[in-house]
Amino acid sequence: MFRPKFSAVLFDCDGVLVDSESITNAVLREMLVELGWKISQEECISIFIGKALKDQWEPILENTGVRIDEAWIAGFRNRRDVALREKLQAVPGALDAVKEVSTLYGGKIACATGADRGKVEMQLAITELAPFFGDHVYSGMECAQSKPAPDVYLAAAAGLGIDPAQAAVVEDTVTGVTAGVVAGATVFGYCPGGPISSTKEKLLAAGATEVFTSMDQLPGLLSQE
Structure with a gap:
């Protein structure tokens, strides 16, 4: 009989639950080009994926002369959505x-994202994942x-009433793995491959306990036993 290894499972959203990163990054790149930055797709992925846009104003200022503000970020979010x-x-x-992990853990799962709430709730609703969280x-x-x-x-561990050291975190970026490790959780790195995906080596170097390549591996x- 299978039983849970941890007290709860905390999922990142973008790149783990929803295939949004390439869509969002394409919109961001388009808007940066409009500001005068001839940034490549590869550069845009490397600089921005997994990080809060508001915290990445310095490279934008350096390459465009524009200090992005809340109005610019709001415009980006509208086009992104x-x-x-x-x-x-x-x-x-x-x-x-x-679905399988939620059943195994008696509903003790959460979605913990760096993204704004409006975006993550919209994405979970579109993909029919919202009821599980x-x-x-x-x-x-x-x-x-x-x-x-x-x-x-x-915050997610506190909301579920568990010790973060007893949580499993599922992440796909170095930034996210780092957050989970610093929280004290056991982090599983998702690495499906492709231009958006962080490499197995980078996820392990950031502190992931194990890296997997397909979502059907996760419940196991x-x-x-």
Whole structure:
């Protein structure tokens, strides 16, 4: 009989539950080009994925002479959300994996993201993942610091009433893995491959305990006989 290895499972959202990173990054790159930065897709991925846009104003200022403000970020979010509503899909296998993990853990799961709440709640609704997380959706934008700081994972653990050291975290970026490790959790790195994906080596170097490549592997990693 399988039983849970941890007290709860805390999922990142973008790149783990929903296949949003390429969509969001394409909109961001388009807007940076409009500011005069001839940034490549590879550069845009390297600089911005996994990080809060508001914290990345310095490279934008350096390359465009523009200090982005809340109005610019709001414009980005509007364009991003239009693109997500048109194109967003769940990560392959994520819906089944979340369903199985939620059953195994008696609903003790949460979504802890660096993204703004409006975005994550929209994405979970579009992909039919929202019912599994209920009220346990946590945004780093609502914490003192976002990832790589541990705040959002500490908030999620507190919301579930568990010790963060007894939590499993599922992440796909170095920034997110770092946040989970600093929170004291055991971090599983998701590495499906492709231009958006962080490498196995980078995830392990950041402190991931194990790296997996397909969502159908996850329930087994989180259970013991």
